Amino acid sequence: MTASGIPVDRLPTEPRRVRADVGWWGMVLFCMTEATLFAYFLGSYFYLGVANPAWPPAGVPDPSLRLPLLMTLLLVSSSVVLVLGERRLARGQRAHYHLGTALTVLLGLGFLALQAAEYREKLAHGGPATSAYDSLFFTITGFHGTHVFVGLLLLTWTLARSLAGNIDPARPVAVKNASLYWHFVDAVWLVIFTCLYLSPRWY
Amino acid sequence: MSTAAESVRISDDAVLQRLTTLWRTPPTLLGWLATVDHKILGKRYIYTAFVFFFLGGVEAAVMRAQLARPEGQLLSPDAYNQLFTMHGVTMMFLFVQPVLSGFSFYLTPLLIGARELAYPRLNVFSYYAFLFAGLFIYASFLVGQAPNAGWFNYTPLSSVVANPGLNIDFYALGLLFLGIATTVGAINSIVTILALRAPGMSIDRMPLFLWSSLTISASIVFAMPALTVALIFLQLERHWGFVFFDVARGGSPLLWQHLFWVFGHPWVYIVFLPATGMLSMVIPTFCRRPMVGHTFVALATVVTGLVGFGVWVHHMFATGLPQLSMSFFGAASMTISIPSAVTIFAWLATMWFGRPVLTTAMLFALGFVAQFVIGGISGVMTAAIPFDWQATDTYFVVAHIHYVLAGGTVFGIFAALYYWYPKMYGTLLDERLGKVSFWLMFVGFNLGFFPMHLSGLLGMPRRVYSYAPGSGLAIFNLLSTIGSYVLAVGIVVTLWNAVRSRRRGVAAGPNPWGAGTLEWLTESPPAEYNFARIPAVSDLDPLWTNAVTAGASLDEDRLTPRTTPLDATPEDVVALPRNDVWPVAIALTLTLTVVALLAGWYWVSALATALTLLGLARWMWPSRARIGATQS
Numbered sequence: 001m002t003a004s005g006i007p008v009d010r011l012p013t014e015p016r017r018v019r020a021d022v023g024w025w026g027m028v029l030f031c032m033t034e035a036t037l038f039a040y041f042l043g044s045y046f047y048l049g050v051a052n053p054a055w056p057p058a059g060v061p062d063p064s065l066r067l068p069l070l071m072t073l074l075l076v077s078s079s080v081v082l083v084l085g086e087r088r089l090a091r092g093q094r095a096h097y098h099l100g101t102a103l104t105v106l107l108g109l110g111f112l113a114l115q116a117a118e119y120r121e122k123l124a125h126g127g128p129a130t131s132a133y134d135s136l137f138f139t140i141t142g143f144h145g146t147h148v149f150v151g152l153l154l155l156t157w158t159l160a161r162s163l164a165g166n167i168d169p170a171r172p173v174a175v176k177n178a179s180l181y182w183h184f185v186d187a188v189w190l191v192i193f194t195c196l197y198l199s200p201r202w203y
Numbered sequence: 204m205s206t207a208a209e210s211v212r213i214s215d216d217a218v219l220q221r222l223t224t225l226w227r228t229p230p231t232l233l234g235w236l237a238t239v240d241h242k243i244l245g246k247r248y249i250y251t252a253f254v255f256f257f258l259g260g261v262e263a264a265v266m267r268a269q270l271a272r273p274e275g276q277l278l279s280p281d282a283y284n285q286l287f288t289m290h291g292v293t294m295m296f297l298f299v300q301p302v303l304s305g306f307s308f309y310l311t312p313l314l315i316g317a318r319e320l321a322y323p324r325l326n327v328f329s330y331y332a333f334l335f336a337g338l339f340i341y342a343s344f345l346v347g348q349a350p351n352a353g354w355f356n357y358t359p360l361s362s363v364v365a366n367p368g369l370n371i372d373f374y375a376l377g378l379l380f381l382g383i384a385t386t387v388g389a390i391n392s393i394v395t396i397l398a399l400r401a402p403g404m405s406i407d408r409m410p411l412f413l414w415s416s417l418t419i420s421a422s423i424v425f426a427m428p429a430l431t432v433a434l435i436f437l438q439l440e441r442h443w444g445f446v447f448f449d450v451a452r453g454g455s456p457l458l459w460q461h462l463f464w465v466f467g468h469p470w471v472y473i474v475f476l477p478a479t480g481m482l483s484m485v486i487p488t489f490c491r492r493p494m495v496g497h498t499f500v501a502l503a504t505v506v507t508g509l510v511g512f513g514v515w516v517h518h519m520f521a522t523g524l525p526q527l528s529m530s531f532f533g534a535a536s537m538t539i540s541i542p543s544a545v546t547i548f549a550w551l552a553t554m555w556f557g558r559p560v561l562t563t564a565m566l567f568a569l570g571f572v573a574q575f576v577i578g579g580i581s582g583v584m585t586a587a588i589p590f591d592w593q594a595t596d597t598y599f600v601v602a603h604i605h606y607v608l609a610g611g612t613v614f615g616i617f618a619a620l621y622y623w624y625p626k627m628y629g630t631l632l633d634e635r636l637g638k639v640s641f642w643l644m645f646v647g648f649n650l651g652f653f654p655m656h657l658s659g660l661l662g663m664p665r666r667v668y669s670y671a672p673g674s675g676l677a678i679f680n681l682l683s684t685i686g687s688y689v690l691a692v693g694i695v696v697t698l699w700n701a702v703r704s705r706r707r708g709v710a711a712g713p714n715p716w717g718a719g720t721l722e723w724l725t726e727s728p729p730a731e732y733n734f735a736r737i738p739a740v741s742d743l744d745p746l747w748t749n750a751v752t753a754g755a756s757l758d759e760d761r762l763t764p765r766t767t768p769l770d771a772t773p774e775d776v777v778a779l780p781r782n783d784v785w786p787v788a789i790a791l792t793l794t795l796t797v798v799a800l801l802a803g804w805y806w807v808s809a810l811a812t813a814l815t816l817l818g819l820a821r822w823m824w825p826s827r828a829r830i831g832a833t834q835s
Contacts, residue, residue, distance in 0.1 A: 022321050022398050022765065022777055029390040029424060037428035040465070044432065044447070044458055052453050129444035132453035139439060157820050166825065174823070 027177040031184040034147070038188050041143065042195050045136045055200070056133045060125075062200040063137070067118045071111050072193055075148075075186045078107035082155075082179055089172060094162065097175075101159045104182065108152045115145050137196060144185070144192055151185045154178045208751040211724050212713070214735040221758045226318070226731035228782065237782040239323035242729060244330050245309025246627060251334055252302035253698070258341070259293035260691060262286045267651075271684040273672035283668035284351040285370070289344075291354030292374065295474065296381055297337045299612055303477040304329075304388055306619055307416045309627065311392060313722035313729060314410050316401030316738040318763040319779050321394040324786045324822065325387050331790035332384035339797060340377035343370065350374035353666060355467060355518075356437075358448040358459045363441040369801065371441065375434045376797045382427050382434075383793070389423035392416050397768040401721065402739040402754070404771045410720050410743075411494065414501040415480025418508035419473040425512070426469035433462035442803075457522060464515035472511040475607060476504055478615025479546055482568050485622045486550050488718040489565040490557025493744050496549040503542035510539055520591045529588050536586035543579055547572060562716075563637030567618035570645050574610025578603055581656065596666075599659025605652045617644070617697060624701065625715050629727040630708030636700040643693030651686025654679040719744030724751065737764055785822035789815055 049055035056062060085100015119138075128138035158178040161167050167174060214222075228238040238244070266286050269275040278286065308326055312319055320326050343349040348369045352361040361371045396417050400409065437459070439445035446452040448459055487494040494500065516524065516532035550572060559565060581603040585591045594600060617640075625631050658679040663670060670676050714723040723746060725733055737757060742750035757763070757776060765775040792815040799808035 022394060025394045025398065026322060026325075026390055029393060033386055033390075033424045033428055036425050037431060040429050040432040040462060044436070044462065047458055047461065048447075048453060048455060051455050057453055127444075128439075129446065130452075132446045132449075132455075135439070135445040135447060135454075139435070139445065153816060153820075157823075161824065 021171065021173045021176075023173045024176055024180070027180050031180065034184070035188065038140075038144070038191070041136075041140045042191070045140065045195065048132050048136065052132070057131050060131070060133060063197050064118075064121070065197055067114050067121075068193060068197050071114045071118075072189065074107045074111045074114070075189050078104045078111075079183050079186045081107065082182055086175060086179055089162075089169065089175060092169060094169070098159060098162060101155055101162075105152055105155050105159070108148055108155070108182075111148055112145060112152075115141065115148075140192060140196060144189060147185045147188065151178075151182045154181055208724060208738075208746060208749070208753070209713075210753040211734045211736050211738045211751065212726060212730075213753075214756050218756045218758050219730075219735060222732040222735060222756070223730070225758065225761055228731070233784065234782065236787055237327075237784040239319070239327055239780065239782050240731065241308050241312055241320050241323065241326060242627075244326050245305045245307075247330055248301055248305025248308060248333070251330075251337070252298050252305060255293050255297035255337055256302070259290050259298055260694070262290040262293065263687060264691060266290065267684040267687045269668065270670070270680050272681070273674070273677050274669050278668060280668045281351065284666075285344075285349040287666055288350045288353055288356075288374075289340075292340065292350060292378075294608070295354055295470070296378065297333075297340070299474040299608065299616075300385065300470075301333055302616055303474065303612075304333075304385075306481070306616075306623070307392060307412075307477065308388070310623065310722060311395055311413065311416060312399070313626075313725060313733060314413060314720060315396065315399060315404060316721045316734060316740065317395070317399040318733045319399075319761070320391050321399055322387075322391045324780050324783050325391050327783070328786035328790055329384045329388040329391070331787050332793060333381060333388075335790055335794040336377050336381035336384060336797075339380065339794065340373055343373035348373070355463050356459075357463075358437070358456045361437065362448065371437070372801050375438050375441075376801055379431060379434050379438075380793065380797050382431050385423055386427050389420035389427075392420040393424070396420075398765050399763055399777075400766055400771045401737065402764060402766055402771055402773045403741050404766075406769050406771075407498065408740060408743045408745075408771075409501075411483035411497065411500055411504070412477070412480035414504045415476045415483075418504050419476050422469045422473050422508050422511060426466045426473070429462050429466035430470075433459055433466070436462075438800075457519070460519050460522065461515070464518045465512070468515040468518065469508070469511045471607075472507055475612055476507060478571065478612040478619075479504065481615050481619040481622075482550065482571060483546075484718075484720065485564050485568045485618050486553050487557070487744070488622070488716050489560045489562055489568075490553050491560070491717075492553065492557040493719070493747070494549065495552040495556060496545070497743060500546050500549045503545040506542045507539060510535060510542070514539060517586055517591070520588050521595045533586055533588050537583055540579060540583050543575075547576065562621070563632070563634055563641055564618045564621035566638065566641045566645075567614050567621065570641065570648075571611055571614040571618065574606050574614060574648065577653075578606025578610055581606065594659060596664055597659035598655040598663045598665055601665050602652050602655035602659060605655070610648055610652065614644070614648075617641075620697070620701070622716070623722075624704070625708075625711035626722055626725075626727050626729070628705055628708070629711055630704050630706075631711050631715060632697075632700050632704045632708060636696055636703075640693050640696035640700065643696060644690055645693075647686050647689030647691070647693055649686070651683050651690055654682045654686075658683075714746070719747035721745065721751070783822070785818055789818045789822065792818060 081100050082104040085097045085104070088096035088100065122137075126134065128135045155178050158167075158174050161174060226240070228234050228240050228243060265278065266283065269277045269283060308320060340350070346369060350356070350373055351370045352366060352374075356371065356374060359365055361374075396409075396413050436445070436447040440447050440449070446454045448454045448456045450456070483494055483500055514532055514536045516528060517536045520529055520533075581599070585594055585600065585603060621632050621637055658676050661675055661679075663676050670680070711727045713725065713727055715727075716723070721738060721740065724738065735756060736753040737755055739752050739754050740750055742748045745751045761779040761781060762776050763779060764773055765777045766773055792811050795811040796808050796815065799805070799811060
């Protein structure tokens with residue numbers, strides 16, 4: 001004990017379990033800056049929406065909900081599966097964690113396949129160059145699709161690390177970070193789904 | 204200073220030897236490339252930024268030569284457009300922000316009693332990404348197509364119809380690249396400040412420079428994406444046929460202006476607040492007393508950062524926005540003067556109640572205060588909408604921005620240089636040369652920029668390459684040119700002083716100014732591991748109040764303690780990564796991505812992106828030996 005009341009001579013010298021790792025805070029901040037990026041995208045969407053007499057412009061139908069609803073279902077369930085797998089890892093059941101992550105990756109791939117199908121339908125009626133509305137639609141959904149792809153890479157990479165025995169089960173920072181990013185990408189999708197697919201039906 | 208405090212430098216020889224071996228940078232090319240030492244990288248940031256400062260200064264000098272007399276013939280209108288754009292881009296993005304980052308990355312671990320930043324390898328990446336982005340933007344001069352639509356690059360002037368060359372592509376791709384470096388650097392600062400402070404350095408004992416760093420880093424996290432979005436829109440519209448700004452197909456050029464200024468105004472504070480933080484370190488030291496109103500200044504800093512997000516429309520008063528919107532933003536802009544005034548009065552009170560010592564660093568601080576007050580007043584003037592309609596796009600605004608950013612920030616940077624140079628190099632800068640430099644800069648700056656208020660009020664538009672004889676502008680422009688050259692001479696004197704004093708300067712010792720914060724406990728220059736024993740503090744300005752105790756040596760690995768964000772209670776010890784070349788490789792592949800995008804080789808760009816991802820996967824893959832100790 002010292003005059004300052006801080007037991008500096010008894011600092012913990014062994015790394016131990018803490019609530020949140022230094023690396024985890026980095027991922028939180030990264031997700032925050034990315035969330036802001038999407039906020040500016042959607043802000044631009046509504047800004048031009050207000051500036052135009054009709055939004056989507058005359059002649060462009062409201063986006064169909066058929067595929068996007070299915071896509072939403074896939075992403076939300078993928079997050080649930082991922083959480084279940086991660087909980088098993090905490091209990092030392094690595095095989096369950098591997099299974100959960102692999103299933104999440106499959107569901108994510110399903111999302112991208114459906115998005116490709118949706119794009120094919122849309123492109124048949126004119127691409128992003130048609131109007132500012134179409135440009136924003138493709139830019140926003142395209143950027144989100146890219147984020148899903150990056151999330152899949154991150155999950156696959158974490159899975160590979162775990163299979164190679166390169167994850168410390170007491171400190172699975174990489175696992176936590178990859179999950180956080182994946183849940184973030186899902187949450188962004190829910191906002192995009194609300195703004196781009198649902199909101200045109202409200203006005 | 205107590206011996207107890209000094210003992211953070213002392214340990215037995217075997218321990219010091221182990222620490223040196225653990226933390227050192229091998230004197231090889233590989234060592235030079237791979238080093239994660241925040242002190243080496245911080246200096247590199249500062250050197251590189253000063254090279255860009257020189258280039259931006261040359262651009263300004265050529266423009267002032269052109270404007271010295273009416274109808275100057277030195278530059279074509281197109282060359283002038285490229286020069287004023289590059290001057291702005293250089294000073295805003297490649298000098299002021301990076302040099303402040305350099306100081307921040309150098310000082311933050313020392314100020315908080317830590318051994319490194321939270322993400323040492325990310326710091327390597329940010330530095331090289333900044334360097335390569337800067338070189339990329341400057342490569343535009345080699346093909347004679349430098350950016351030419353102003354640093355805020357309004358559409359439709361920057362659209363592919365009006366500007367089909369590579370000029371704008373250099374701007375957009377370069378800034379997208381630089382934005383990545385800036386954002387990850389900001390994240391690094393935030394986590395370092397919140398997680399690695401010395402035991403006992405609770406948030407209310409945190410030096411004011413760190414409050415500035417924390418505020419502006421948070422601003423970067425939330426402001427930078429607006430520029431990113433604007434630049435993505437611009438490039439998609441220029442090269443892929445997308446529509447965002449073209450009115451005929453449902454776009455709006457005002458969308459660019461909104462996005463740019465939602466980023467741009469916070470950016471103005473991002474390049475300004477760190478300088479106020481530096482002043483809040485320099486002034487108490489040379490007034491020989493603690494800062495008056497520490498808490499209020501810390502809060503004023505945070506408030507300025509927050510309100511900075513609510514004033515962007517004042518750059519757009521002349522674009523025909525609704526009256527209500529303009530009134531709101533006009534009022535918000537005037538609000539900014541309140542936290543700024545709190546800071547200034549706290550500085551004045553510190554001087555009033557202290558015993559000021561007029562060192563060169565203190566002179567630069569005083570110059571900052573005087574010039575910033577003038578820039579602040581012209582800022583309040585332009586926040587009044589009717590006045591702004593008269594002054595917008597004239598030299599009055601040029602005078603305003605330079606009083607804040609050159610008279611303010613740059614003088615703050617010079618104060619910081621004179622103050623912390625002894626810490627960085629172990630020798631003092633020459634005070635006599637320093638004072639000569641200060642007076643040349645002070646006189647030159649005011650002679651150069653004060654007349655711009657007048658030429659602006661007389662109606663001289665900014666960004667025009669010439670003016671007519673008989674317009675009454677000649678005398679003011681001649682004064683501006685003479686003043687700016689005197690300013691340049693003053694700057695060169697300091698640079699010469701910095702080069703000369705490295706070998707000829709007086710040895711500084713650990714604490715030449717008798718300052719109160721933790722960085723002055725280390726040797727000058729600090730050892731590779733910063734602190735031989737981890738300090739714990741129990742007061743603000745702990746060196747003045749005997750409030751430092753030396754703790755464990757933590758010499759088993761590259762270790763530094765981790766503490767809780769608010770109370771700084773010890774929580775854990777983190778093992779930090781060793782030197783690594785992968786961050787450099789990633790910066791290179793990203794450069795290749797950007798160059799390929801510029802050239803239109805999209806498959807090369809895709810390949811380089813794939814390489815970047817592979818490199819990242821390798822970078823983040825920890826070696827088995829350090830499992831259990833690494834934090835990645």
